[in-house]
Each structure stands twice: as C-alpha cells, then as structure tokens.
Amino acid sequence: MRRPVFSLLLLSSLTFFLGLGRQAISDSDEAFYAEAAREMVESGDWLTPHFNYQDRWQKPVLYYWLTAGTYLTAGTSESTARWWSALGGMALVLLTWAAARRMGRPEAAWLAGAIVATCYGCFAMARLALPDLPLAFLVTLTIWSAFEGRWLVAGAAAGLGLLMKGPVALALPALVLLPVWWREHRLRALPLRELALAGLVCALVGVPWYAAMTLEHGTAYLQSFFVADNLERFATDRFNDPRPIWFYLPIVLGGMLPWTMYMAILPWRSVRGVARRARALTPSEWRLLAWAGIPLLFFTLSIGKQPRYVLPVLPPLAVLVAGMIAARVHGPAHARISLRAATWATAALYAVLAILLLRAEPLFVSASPGLTRASIAIIAASALVLAALGLAAAWRWLPATLAACSAALLLSLQFGALAGVRPEPVEQMAAAVHRHRHSGESVGAYQVFVRNLIFYTRLPQANLYDEARALDFLRSPQRVLLVVRAADVPRLEAISGVATTRLAEVTYLDPANVRLRTLLAPIPDQDLDRVVLVTNR
Structure with missing residues (x-):
C-alpha cells in the first residue's frame, strides 16, 4: 500500500505543485480569491471578504481563510495563493485511489489516481487560486463516506463544502446518493440517528459563518448570496451568457485529456448493458455512472454554465476508465484491440499538439524560446513512445507509461509554451x-x-x-x-x-x-x- 501512495504523492507533487508560482495571477476569477485573501490580511477583517476594497459577498469564506493563513505564514505570492487548490487536487488523487480500492477495483486503483493527477482539468485547476478543486475533493469525500457509512466524516466534509462554495456542496451529494440508495433498496434502512448526527456536524461546521454574516449585514446578504449568486446563477442568464445544452460534453472530454481516447472504451460495455437491461451493471458500475452522470445532468440543465463546475464528475470517470483499461490489460488478446486503437489515437493527439504548438510559437512572446522548443520536443517524443508501446503490445507497461507521458505533456506545457518570463x-x-x-x-x-x-x-x-x-x-x-x-x-x-x-x-x-x-x-x-x-x- 505504501508504494502506490508514495508514487501517487510524487506524481501529483510534480503535476500540481512543481512551478506552482511560475505564472502571474490570471485575469479571471482567480484574481478575486488571491486579492480578497490579501485584503483580508491587510484589513484584519476575517468575517467579510473584500475585493478592490469593497465587500465581496459572492462566495463563502473558507478558501479566503485558508489562503490568508498561507499568506501570513509564507508570504503573499502566486504559489501561496494557489497552494490550497493544489493540495485539494493531491487529496482528490489519494481519495480516488482509496475509493477505487474499496469499490472492488484494486487492480485499477493506482491508475484511477494517476488519471486524476494527470488529466488536464485537474492539472489546470490545481494551478489556479480557485476553490473548485478543494470543493471537488469535499464533494467526493462526502459521497464516498456516505457510501461507506462514515456519517460523521460525510457531515464534516459537507459542512466544509458549504463553507467552500455554498449549497452546491449539499446538492450534489444528495442528487447522487438518493437515486443510488433508492435503486439499492436502502432508503428505508438508512440509520436515521447517524444521519441526524451527520446533519448536526454539517450545520455546526458550515452555518456559524453564515449566521455571523447575517447578523453583520442583515438579510441583504442572504438575498445576495443564496438567491442571486446561487438560484439566479443556476436558473437565469444574469451572471453568464446562456450556453447550449451540449456545452459540457466537450468540457468533460477536454478535462479528461490526454485520457479522453480511452473513454471510447466505456460505452461498449456500460451503455450497451443499460440499453439491454440495467441489471447487467454491477453495483459499483451503477454507483460510478450515477456519480458521474447525475451531476453532469444537473449542471447541463442550468442556465449559468462554467467549465469548472463539472470537476466533481472527473473522479468517478477516472475510476471507470481505469477499470476498463485494467480489464483489457489483464484480459484476453482480442479485448486489447480497442486498447491499441486508443493508445495510437492518443499518440496521434500528442503529435498534433506538438505540431500546433510549433506553428503557434510566434505567439508565445512571454515565453522562453528555448523552453518552448524543448517542451514541443518532449511532447513529440511522448507521441513516439506511445506509438511504439501500441505497436509492441507491451500492455503490462501501459498504465505507468500513460501516466508518465501524461505528466510529461502537462509539465512541458507548464514550463514551455504556457510559462511566461517574469515579470509578466x-x-x-x-x-x-x-x-x-x-x-x-x-x-x-x-x-x-x-x-x-x-x-x-x-x-x-x-x-x-x-x-x-x-x-x-x-x-x-x-x-x-x-x-x-x-x-x-x-x-x-x-x-x-x-x-x-x-x-x-x-x-x-x-x-x-x-x-x-x-x-x-x-x-x-x-x-x-x-x-x-x-x-x-
């Protein structure tokens, strides 16, 4: 057990923490959190967040508190602004590994964690000072703890999620857990006393700050946060332009890069089984599909769509993809045909990306030309490694090689084309x-x-x-x-x-x-x- 944990810690340290402060704070929502935490330290007001020296009621306080604490202990910088996001990503990697093991997929557990550590969605969000990756960890911990019957852990995680991002931290677990328990005929058998204790823990953790804000600012705060920033953001186009119903399909596919090609393996077993009879799915497959599909459907139905909202979908998808890869690696030869096709398609993806980056090199005016060319060379070399792996059919080495090539791709982007020469x-x-x-x-x-x-x-x-x-x-x-x-x-x-x-x-x-x-x-x-x-x- 120590070896997979250590290797996942090492892998996620590279992809999430290495060069964490290389880029300047971006002109996006990241700046809200980085600056509001700085102003919290400057003003000494630890109750009401401020941005641009004005009250900022749009989001709860936990990420501001954590980041402000890091500023106080290690100084104000890009890396300290992003530290908790990267740490949330690392925790999510280990939690995905643990969940896969407990769900009867020990042979795929390490790969599931490695997918989370090296998929573009988690990599990109770990390197931004945003609460979404810590929220994904807390939502995942809430769901998994409830499946395991660890009610107090689930309650504490839900309460922290409420402080991290708001009511969505309660809505997503409920939307996943209730249909699963209904299908498993467990609703009537739920331990009401433990559920009540979990609810109490959640309230004790999450509610006091909201109560203090209401006492300080009155009901205007409740109207602004719960109605405007949550209900209206979900149901109206007040905060975001309307986006098409299919908006999240390319977002999820892009978030799983460079593992996306292996998602093509999934439907032939799971979706076809559902079409024939839902009972063909194992209990763990049903849980994982509900875990990934219901939040995706929930956000698809919303008017205000943002790419990062679907981060909680990636861990169960990673477990499913890892399970399918492991089943084919250890399965009969005919089952590996799709595995070879996915590996070659992934190699082609790397090659195309290297060519595109080479063509776009004149645009990287803030990057070091030498590092940019080195990153392109590493991506091209990774394409050759994957192509050779598929040709040699050395499937025993596939999980580790895929993880290594994925990490090489992401770090090449981080230290090459995406890395500006400071000052930016x-x-x-x-x-x-x-x-x-x-x-x-x-x-x-x-x-x-x-x-x-x-x-x-x-x-x-x-x-x-x-x-x-x-x-x-x-x-x-x-x-x-x-x-x-x-x-x-x-x-x-x-x-x-x-x-x-x-x-x-x-x-x-x-x-x-x-x-x-x-x-x-x-x-x-x-x-x-x-x-x-x-x-x-």
Whole structure:
C-alpha cells in the first residue's frame, strides 16, 4: 500500500505543485480569491471578504481563510495563493485511489489516481487560486463516506463544502446518493440517528459563518448570496451568457485529456448493458455512472454554465476508465484491440499538439524560446513512445507509461509554451502604474487586466464595467491613469473628446482568446494584444 501512495504523492507533487508560482495571477476569477485573501490580511477583517476594497459577498469564506493563513505564514505570492487548490487536487488523487480500492477495483486503483493527477482539468485547476478543486475533493469525500457509512466524516466534509462554495456542496451529494440508495433498496434502512448526527456536524461546521454574516449585514446578504449568486446563477442568464445544452460534453472530454481516447472504451460495455437491461451493471458500475452522470445532468440543465463546475464528475470517470483499461490489460488478446486503437489515437493527439504548438510559437512572446522548443520536443517524443508501446503490445507497461507521458505533456506545457518570463505583462503594467502615478490619482482598467492588476498594484481601482464608465473616467477633471487595449484608445478619445498621453505599453497573448484557428494559422498582429497605460492629462 505504501508504494502506490508514495508514487501517487510524487506524481501529483510534480503535476500540481512543481512551478506552482511560475505564472502571474490570471485575469479571471482567480484574481478575486488571491486579492480578497490579501485584503483580508491587510484589513484584519476575517468575517467579510473584500475585493478592490469593497465587500465581496459572492462566495463563502473558507478558501479566503485558508489562503490568508498561507499568506501570513509564507508570504503573499502566486504559489501561496494557489497552494490550497493544489493540495485539494493531491487529496482528490489519494481519495480516488482509496475509493477505487474499496469499490472492488484494486487492480485499477493506482491508475484511477494517476488519471486524476494527470488529466488536464485537474492539472489546470490545481494551478489556479480557485476553490473548485478543494470543493471537488469535499464533494467526493462526502459521497464516498456516505457510501461507506462514515456519517460523521460525510457531515464534516459537507459542512466544509458549504463553507467552500455554498449549497452546491449539499446538492450534489444528495442528487447522487438518493437515486443510488433508492435503486439499492436502502432508503428505508438508512440509520436515521447517524444521519441526524451527520446533519448536526454539517450545520455546526458550515452555518456559524453564515449566521455571523447575517447578523453583520442583515438579510441583504442572504438575498445576495443564496438567491442571486446561487438560484439566479443556476436558473437565469444574469451572471453568464446562456450556453447550449451540449456545452459540457466537450468540457468533460477536454478535462479528461490526454485520457479522453480511452473513454471510447466505456460505452461498449456500460451503455450497451443499460440499453439491454440495467441489471447487467454491477453495483459499483451503477454507483460510478450515477456519480458521474447525475451531476453532469444537473449542471447541463442550468442556465449559468462554467467549465469548472463539472470537476466533481472527473473522479468517478477516472475510476471507470481505469477499470476498463485494467480489464483489457489483464484480459484476453482480442479485448486489447480497442486498447491499441486508443493508445495510437492518443499518440496521434500528442503529435498534433506538438505540431500546433510549433506553428503557434510566434505567439508565445512571454515565453522562453528555448523552453518552448524543448517542451514541443518532449511532447513529440511522448507521441513516439506511445506509438511504439501500441505497436509492441507491451500492455503490462501501459498504465505507468500513460501516466508518465501524461505528466510529461502537462509539465512541458507548464514550463514551455504556457510559462511566461517574469515579470509578466500584468506585472510590467503594475510597475508602470507605480512609476507614473502621482499621489492620490485614480487608476482604472477597461476590458483588460480588470481583475488581476489590483493584486500587483495593491491600489483601489475604478470599476469600469462598460464604455460609458470608461468615458466618464477619462473626462475626470483630475489626472487619472487608464489601462486599456491600444485598439480601444482611438474610439475612447473620439467619443470622450479627451486626448490621452501614452505612458507605457506591453504585448501579451490572452489565453481566453486562443482558438483552434489561433494555433493553425497564427497571426501575431491580430492574435496578440497590445495593452497601454494612458493618462488624460
């Protein structure tokens, strides 16, 4: 038991922790959590989170507390902002391994943990200061503990999940557990006393902070968080643009990369069995399918869809995929035909990615050219290794080789194309703000570096949500500093009637704007953003 645990700890340390602080805080929700925790330490207010020196009621407090505590002990940095996300990922790896062992899949347990450690969805989220991967761990722990009858652990995990992300930490386990217990005829046999104790533990852990916030801010907080930020986010397009019903299909497939090709093995046994008769599924297969499918259906029915919401789906999928791979590795020769096809398809995927990265190299202006080329070479070499493995039919080595190649792929991206040379553009812009700002002058960011600039300037920032606010900001009678895309400056000047003075400029590739066309036919002048610092005086 020690050997698989140690190897999974080593693997997840590499994929989740190595180079954790190499990238600057991104201009995404990550900046909310990194900066709010910093302001918590700065203000000493451990009850109400703040962002941009204003109350932030949108999310519960646990991730802020954990990150603020890390700031106090190890300093404020990108790595300390992300530490708890990476730790949540490592814990999820070990929990997936343990769950697979307990569900009667010991031969697949190590591979299931390795899939979680090396799939792109968990890798990417572990390297962002976001609560979603710790939440996935807590939701998984709640479900697995309830299946095992460890009610107090389930209650504590649910309570921590309530503090981590809100009611979704209670909804997802309930949606999974109740149908499974109903199918297994266990609903009437549930131990009510233990369930009540679990509920009490959950309430004792999760409710006091909400009560304190209500006492401090009144019912306006309850309306803002539970109604607006949860119910309306689920049922309306107030916070997110509506997305198609199939939105999560490519998200799940992409999140499982580079293991996605092996998911093609799954339907021929499980889905066909369901179509013929549901009883063909073993109890563990039914639990895993419900565990993955019901949350996916729940989020598919929501209006407000975000890619990271489906992270709790990945662990049960990893167990299913690992089980299918293990069954074919140890099964008869004819069963390995699909295994060889999936391995060669994965090798082709690596090769295509290497070619795309090579073509897109002119766009990686913030990366080291040497590291970028080395990462491309490693990905190409991994493709050759997998192709040779499929050709040699050395199936005994398949799980370890797949895990090693997956880790090599992710770390090559981390230290190559995705790794910027510090200081990164947002840090350069923050330094320019400090160089050119006179005492008391307002700073604003319009449609670029809106969230992460404040983490590096540590200055209050004007909220320029739309063009009208940006125009009013430029028309201010006082001297102000505005961070904006160079392409937007002529329009703002023409409408506002204000001639700006350019003080600084940076160029960067915004990952949010990368599309397949960007990699296939990169156009640096079109795909790279020029961001400028201007003043109205």
